[in-house]
Amino acid sequence: MTGEAGTTADVTAGISADRLLELLEQMAVIRGTEQAAHDLFLRGLVKGTTHLAAGHEAVAVGASAALRPGDYVFATYRGHHHAMARGASPTECLAELMSKATGVCHAKGGSMHLTKASAGMMGSYAIVGAHLPMAVGAAWSARLRGTDQVAVAFFGDGATNIGAFHEALNLASVWSLPVLFICENNLYMEYTPIGSVTAADNPAADRAAGYRLPAEVIDGNDVVVVGEAVARAAARARAGDGPTVLEAQTYRHFGHSRTDPAKYRPAEEVERWLARDPLDVASRRLAGLGVPDAAVAAARERAGRIVADAVADAIAAPGPDPASAFSDVWADGGAAWRT
Amino acid sequence: MADVITYREAVAEGLAREMRRDPTVVCLGEDIGAAGGVFKTTAGLHAEFGSQRIWDTPISEQAIVGAAMGAAMTGIRPVAEIMFSDFLACCWDYLANEIPKIRYMTGGQVTVPLVVRTANGGGLGFGAQHSQAVENWALAVPGLKIAAPSNPADVIGLLASAIRSDDPVVFFEHKGLFASKGQAPPDGHVVELGRAAVARPGSDVTVVALAATVPLALAAADRLAAEGVAVEVIDLRCLVPLDMATVLESVGRTSRLMIVEENPYQGGWGGTVASIVADEGFELLDAPVRRVAAACVPLPFADVLEELVIPTADSVTAAIRKLVGY
Numbered sequence: 001m002t003g004e005a006g007t008t009a010d011v012t013a014g015i016s017a018d019r020l021l022e023l024l025e026q027m028a029v030i031r032g033t034e035q036a037a038h039d040l041f042l043r044g045l046v047k048g049t050t051h052l053a054a055g056h057e058a059v060a061v062g063a064s065a066a067l068r069p070g071d072y073v074f075a076t077y078r079g080h081h082h083a084m085a086r087g088a089s090p091t092e093c094l095a096e097l098m099s100k101a102t103g104v105c106h107a108k109g110g111s112m113h114l115t116k117a118s119a120g121m122m123g124s125y126a127i128v129g130a131h132l133p134m135a136v137g138a139a140w141s142a143r144l145r146g147t148d149q150v151a152v153a154f155f156g157d158g159a160t161n162i163g164a165f166h167e168a169l170n171l172a173s174v175w176s177l178p179v180l181f182i183c184e185n186n187l188y189m190e191y192t193p194i195g196s197v198t199a200a201d202n203p204a205a206d207r208a209a210g211y212r213l214p215a216e217v218i219d220g221n222d223v224v225v226v227g228e229a230v231a232r233a234a235a236r237a238r239a240g241d242g243p244t245v246l247e248a249q250t251y252r253h254f255g256h257s258r259t260d261p262a263k264y265r266p267a268e269e270v271e272r273w274l275a276r277d278p279l280d281v282a283s284r285r286l287a288g289l290g291v292p293d294a295a296v297a298a299a300r301e302r303a304g305r306i307v308a309d310a311v312a313d314a315i316a317a318p319g320p321d322p323a324s325a326f327s328d329v330w331a332d333g334g335a336a337w338r339t
Numbered sequence: 340m341a342d343v344i345t346y347r348e349a350v351a352e353g354l355a356r357e358m359r360r361d362p363t364v365v366c367l368g369e370d371i372g373a374a375g376g377v378f379k380t381t382a383g384l385h386a387e388f389g390s391q392r393i394w395d396t397p398i399s400e401q402a403i404v405g406a407a408m409g410a411a412m413t414g415i416r417p418v419a420e421i422m423f424s425d426f427l428a429c430c431w432d433y434l435a436n437e438i439p440k441i442r443y444m445t446g447g448q449v450t451v452p453l454v455v456r457t458a459n460g461g462g463l464g465f466g467a468q469h470s471q472a473v474e475n476w477a478l479a480v481p482g483l484k485i486a487a488p489s490n491p492a493d494v495i496g497l498l499a500s501a502i503r504s505d506d507p508v509v510f511f512e513h514k515g516l517f518a519s520k521g522q523a524p525p526d527g528h529v530v531e532l533g534r535a536a537v538a539r540p541g542s543d544v545t546v547v548a549l550a551a552t553v554p555l556a557l558a559a560a561d562r563l564a565a566e567g568v569a570v571e572v573i574d575l576r577c578l579v580p581l582d583m584a585t586v587l588e589s590v591g592r593t594s595r596l597m598i599v600e601e602n603p604y605q606g607g608w609g610g611t612v613a614s615i616v617a618d619e620g621f622e623l624l625d626a627p628v629r630r631v632a633a634a635c636v637p638l639p640f641a642d643v644l645e646e647l648v649i650p651t652a653d654s655v656t657a658a659i660r661k662l663v664g665y
Contacts (some may be wrong), residue, residue, distance in 0.1 A: 072413060106446035117448040122412055128438050133405020134412070134437070141410040144365060144391070151409070162433075167402035174397070329439075329482050330445035331505030337481065338615075339533040339580045 015224055017289040020325035021299050023065055023223050023283040027057035028303030030081045031279060033090040034254075036311050037097055037111075041258055045315065050111045051078040055221075055253040058278035059184050060085035062226025063152065066234055072120050072138040072151040074131040075110035078184075078252075079124030080298070082154055087119035100317035107320040108328070129159040132168035132181065139172065139179035139237075150178040150237040152230075155216045158189030160203040169211040169245070179214075180230065180236035183247045184220060190256045191264055208245035220248025221278040224285060250278075340583055347517040349491035350380035353498030356524040356526070361416060364502055367394040367403055368420025368456075377422055378458055378517055385544055400430035404455060411453035416502060424459040424473045424511060426609050431444060438507045439482025452505045454498075454504070456473075457486070460551055460601055461649050462515035467637040470514075470645070472601035474549070475608050477509045478578050484532055485578040487511040489553035491521035493576060496530030504532060513550040533580025537589070541571035544663050547612055550574045552599040552650055559656040568663050578608050586612065587620045594625040595663050597648050604632035626665035631658045 034054040040046045048212035053060070056078070064085035067073070075082035083093055088104050096103030097111050104114055112126040122138065125131040135153035142149035159165050160183065172179045183204030189196060200206035214236075219225045226248060233244035251273035255262035283296050329335040342421035344352065358364045366381065385393045391509040398402050400421060407419040421427055427434060438451050461470035477485045484506050486497045494512070501508035538553055539560050548556040553574045560570035571589050575582060590596050596616055598609035609630040616628055634648045 072409075102458060102554060103446060104446075105448070108446050109444040113444045114446055115413075115445040117445065123441060123445060125437070127432050130405065130432055130437055133402045133433075134409035136402065137406030137409025137411075137417075138413045139409075140406055141413040141415045144363075144410070144415055164401045167397075167399045168405070170397060171402040171406060175394075319354065324446075326485070329448050331442070331450045331452070335445065335481075335591075337579050337581060339582045339584060 002048040011168065013184070013269035014228065017286060017291045018228040020224065020282060020286055020289065020293065021060050021291060024279065024286065024296065025299040025303050026061045026085065027223065027279055027282065028300045029090055029306050030057045030060070030084050030302060032303055032307035033093060036078060036094060036307055038254065040094070040098065042277050044163070047099060048110055049258045050097065052254040053078050053081040053104065053252070054252050055278070056184055056186065056274070057081055058223040058226050058281070059182065059220045059248045059250055060152070062101055062223040063230045066227045066230035067150070067152065069119060070147070070149050072122050072135065072149060073154070074122050074135040074138070074152070075124045075154045075323060076128070076131070076156060076159070076272065077124055078156065079114055080111070083114035083116055083121055083124065086116055086121035088114060088116040088121060090307055091313045094310050095317050098314050099319060100314060101312060101319040101320045102314070106324055108324065129162035129164035131155070132159070132164050133171070135179050136168050136172045136177055138177060139177035142178055148238045151232050152180045152182060154182050154184060156189070157183060157187070157194040157203045159183040160207060161198055167206070169208065169213060169243070172243040173211045173213050176240070179243045180233045180237060181243060181245045182230070183245070186250050186252045186257065191260065201246050204245055205247040213243055213245050214246065215245040215249045217249065220250035221276045222281050265291050342523055343520050344491050344523045345517065346491050346494055346519045346521070347378060347380055347496035349382060350498070350512055351382050353388060353495040354381065356495065357499055357502040358384070358392060360484065363414065364416045364418065365392050365394065365410070366418045366420065367396050367407060369398055369422050370397055371395060371420050371590040373495060376420065378514070380512065380517070381420070400426055401433065404430040405437070407453050407455070408433060410450060411451045412441070412449045416452050418454045418456060418502060421455060421457040423469050424457040425468050425471050427457060427473060427476065434477065434483065434509065435480050439480050443482065450505045451507045454501045454508045454510050455513060456510045458514045459511040460515055461638050461645055464640060464642050464645065466640040470638040472633065474511050474578060475602040475606050478608050478611065479606070482507070483579060484508040485511070486576065487513070487550040488530060488576060489515065489516065489550050489574050490519070491529055492524040492528065495524050496528045497532070497576060498628065499529045500532045506566035506663060507530070509515045511550060515551045519554070530576065533577050533582055535576055535582035535585040536574045537585070538574040539570065539572040541593070543569045543593055544591045544597060544659055545571050545573060545586065545589040546597045546599060546659060547575060548574045548599045549578070549608070550601070552601055555650055555652050555655050556599050557657055558652040562656050563659060566660070568659070570659060581611070582662060583612070583615050587616065587623070588617060590620050592622045594623060595662055595665070596624065596628045597628045597657055597659055598628070600630065600632040601636050601649055605635045607632045626662055629658060629662050631655055
């Protein structure tokens, strides 16, 4: 991969130590929830599959910190971090993974479809690239309704080679819509290095110019860098200056999905990225801001307790109501297809 | 407006009526603006409503339908046009995986009040990629409502219901019917989704038809009336919700059922109708259920060949005559 993101030394300004400590705690909650999801799967309490986002926390938390409550977020099947960053609780996310009635989608969506529409988290989509045009549509809707909302599509590097990505960028550009396209480039399209199947060094950012869109490659493991880049892009969008493509370089700590041990990744590459764990990057920033280690440790302990409580609550929750298998096909709540 | 309008004019009229009553109704599609649509089904709308309500798009079906979905989830009632129904295949992910499933898989958190309009069907010699009747594609996906009007009044009435529906509706306009004429319905005309119409009453045989096969069935009924056969023609109008109550009631009186579909026999909607009648109306029948559908081949170009593949008034008449004589 080329297009190394810039250093982070110049962007510490503008965030308070207290705020950064909050963001660190949010990231720690997500990290802990992802680890819990992994462990619960091994205990047979989570079924199906999971696509864990451990390592990607700074993208979700940094972006969410820069957005407003009314903004729209569309994410992918690797979307637990976005659901939680937008306000879904660890309990309702874990309950969803564990097929519980208290799950955020009442056990009808599962890991790949975490959604919290009341918080503007408009869904996690498991067909690669499909949600980019939807985010364009939500931005179009904001324009039509005369609001200053923005819409954000988060997607992986693998989505940049599918038609919907290109159709979405083109339409968003020609209509100059308030939408942010945020690529989480974790270097691998499932099991395959993205660079080996993509005719661009930066799979998202390099394509933007072809659609007359500005783009930035950013350090996706630095919550401050992400927050500031998203804030700039959102300000452009709200000002009527159209979409932005951000390519956040990051790395997943687990494999692609539950069944993938990720043995195809060179050990030194993994080591290099683990040394830039987004939680550690934030901790180092906090130290630089004069925050005592004990305060950082306390935040991480609070996060640990939140996750432990969430696990206990999710385990204790009841399973889904059998009647729910036949509800909510239609807006009237039902599933009748005949009269 | 005129007392008599064409099916084509009815599409624009139906859209205009809903756009006048609800400012959140917005149309998007290829060439639908000042050009008025390749079939002129949006003629006059851009002039009346302007470019903030009638949006020209690139040839970009995924963007059209995907953006319509995103807008529908966030407070707009979009009406997306896919120029030819064959092109639905270019954005089928949205019709198969996204639009019909998002409400269900989020536990009811979102609604998707959108309409996808499309010009469907053959008879105009457009060949295999611009002539298909693909209403059965949509019927294969739980979570989509499906309307397919046969006459101008139903175009307006069903469009009103489709646009007002909080559920996604795929709205099949038949290319072969665009020039056909009918009574213009009064303002406020609404046809509820899922209510079939008895297009012609009769006592000897029930013929269930949809969209362009309705006039075929009516033409056959006219000819057979001269032979003393009273054909009841049911216009289904919608495939979802599917009005089997009307079909079963009719079969209860006629004891014979023929289904006339333009989509291919393999996987065609008539198979669903026939299976329900077999399950729930077996004792009502005095003869086998017969289906007249398109042959299971791609649509040929030459009109003399196309006529051999899709139902015609002749083939429908012959099939009914045979069924009545069973």
